[in-house]
Amino acid sequence: MAIYNLGSINADLLYSVPHLPRPGETLAATGFRRGLGGKGANMSVAAARGAAHVVHIGAVGPDGRWARDLLTEYGVDTRHISVVDDVTGHAIILLDPAGENTIVINPGANHAMTEDQIGLALSEASPGDILLMQNETTHQAFCAKTGSDLGLRVIYAAAPFDAEAVRALLPVMDMLVLNAVEADQLQQALGMAPDALGVSDVIVTLGADGCRWFHAETGQVRDFPALPVTPVDTTGAGDTFTGYLLAGLDRGQPMEQAIGLATKAAALMVTRIGTADVIPDLLEIQQMTQPR
Template structure:
């Protein structure tokens, strides 16, 4: 099977700072790095490193050829990534000593993906494949409709969060990823609890407290503990978790087993500085002993 990812591709400019800047404050960074990022690219790399066949649907500018090459090096199928005239997206990320981050995002080419690009990519999909989307691109409603009609599993990581954007695809998705704040905001916006959203599976990530899995069909509402580690950088941990969950499901794992594997991957990820370039592969995750 395959995972199709309608996902962002960014250059991540990461600054290590003594604390996250307050309004009007100027800080001197202690370290600066540039690497591959974007929620979409992170998820593609994570799923590929977890042994899934991943086809990325996206766009870069002329300045983004290196990012496509990097994705290919990490095992991602890049045939559906288009080069267009808009500059590649980028993020400015500040990371403090405790691993917390603050991010400024420029969408760039990620917001100029056409419906024709999406349709051409999904025309190669087969029943039982997976489509995953986030909110750093355009075309989610159209892509969800196409994928559902083709018999794909449709997964949606609802970040950066927009309650109206989530509501627009609820009738077409099978698996929804949210963090705790997003879950509360969505429930308030729609006036209904997560188990009543009409989505087969909802996973709420809780950071250091683990995650919650809700399976509507049988009323499952299960908590998974996080693996205790000392974090140095939380950037990309949620994307790593999502990619590993999807890869596990793609390989036929039960949901609980896929979540447990993804929890290990995310725990290992937060012990590293960086984003897509440092996402652990499956052998590292299996060998990880916190």
Template sequence: MTVFNLGSINADLFYQVPHLLAPGETLAATAHNRGLGGKGANMSVAIARAAARVVHIGAVGTDGRWAVERLLEYGVDTRHISEVSEATGHAIIMVDPQGENAILIHPGANSTVLETHIEAVLKDASDGDTFLFQNETSAQREGAALASARGLRVVYAAAPFDADAVRAVLPMLDMLVMNAVEAEQLSASLKVALPDLPVRDVIVTLGGEGCRWLNTDLGTDTQFPAIPVAPVDTTGAGDTFTGFLIAGLDRGLPMEQAISLGQQAGAIMVTRRGTADVIPDLKDIEDARLA
């Protein structure tokens, strides 16, 4: 099976700071580095490192060739990443000593993906494949509609959160992944409780509290406790969780096992500084032996 990931590709610019910046404040960073990121790229790397086949659908500028090469090095099929005239997307990421972050994103080339591009890629898809996307590219609704029409499992990681963006794709979704704040915002905006959403599987990540899986067909709401670790940087942990979750499902794991795999990968991820470049693989999970 294959995961087709319509996803952003960013240059992540990391700044270690004494505390997260307040409005009007000027603050000196204690360290800086650049890495591969973007929610889409992070998830593609996580899927590849979880031993599933992933085809990335996206765009970079001429300044982003290094990012495409890095994705290829990590095992991602990059043949459907376009090179456009826009600059590659980038993110400015502040990380404090407790591992909390604040992120500013410039979409750049991520906003140039066209429906025709997605349609051409999905001609190679079959009804056992998965279409994954996030709210960091253009043509999200068009891509979801094309994938749904072809019988793919359609999964939306609803971040950065926008209620209107979720509303636009909700009829096409088989799975919706959100954090607790996003879930609360969505319920308030739609005036619908999570169990009443028209999506079969709803996954809500709860940070240090673990996560929930709601199966709206069966009416079940299952809690999964968090794996205790000492975090140093939470950036990319949710993307890592989602990538391993989707890879596990693609490989035929039951939902409970796929969620557990995602939690283990996410727990390792928060003990590392960086994003796509430091996402763990299956051997890391086996070596860590996290409960």
């Protein structure tokens, strides 16, 4: 089994600031670091560190070969990451001492992929494989329809949120992952609650309150608590949750067990500063839960 991820690849430019700036305010940063990021890259790394075989479908510019090399180093299959004539996507992240952040994204090469590239990658997939997408790339509808026709399990992480992007994928979507704010926005836009979307599984992440699982087949709605930790950086926590959730499902875990694994991974992630580079591996999560 494998996870195919049509996903963004960014250079994360992280600035530590005394507080998030107000309109018109100029701040001096107290620290700076560059790391690998992008919701797609984060999820690929998380799933790979969760012991899944992950094939990333994406693009970088000539300035971003380092990002592709890092993904390879982190265990991701990068054969379908193209180098295109555009700048690599990047995100400017402002992080305050409480771990809250503000992010501005320039998509760059993430919007330069082609349907031919996507189709070539998916031609290698097998029925039952997972197809993951977020909203930082293009050609999502084509990718989802192609994946569905091939018998893949289509999963959409609805961020950055766009109600029309979700609406376009609903007919072929098997699972939807979104946070509480996005769930409210989607309900306002479509007039339907998560359990009325016609999607087999909907996961709503609730930050420090854990997550809620809506299972259409049984009508079950179940809450899962978060692990109590002291956060230092919430960047990438949701991506880590999603990547580990799918890694668990890819390995045949039932949903409850996969959510438990993902919850632990996200809890450990928020105790670290950074994104893809600091996503915990499976051994760290297992050691975290062992009795002392």
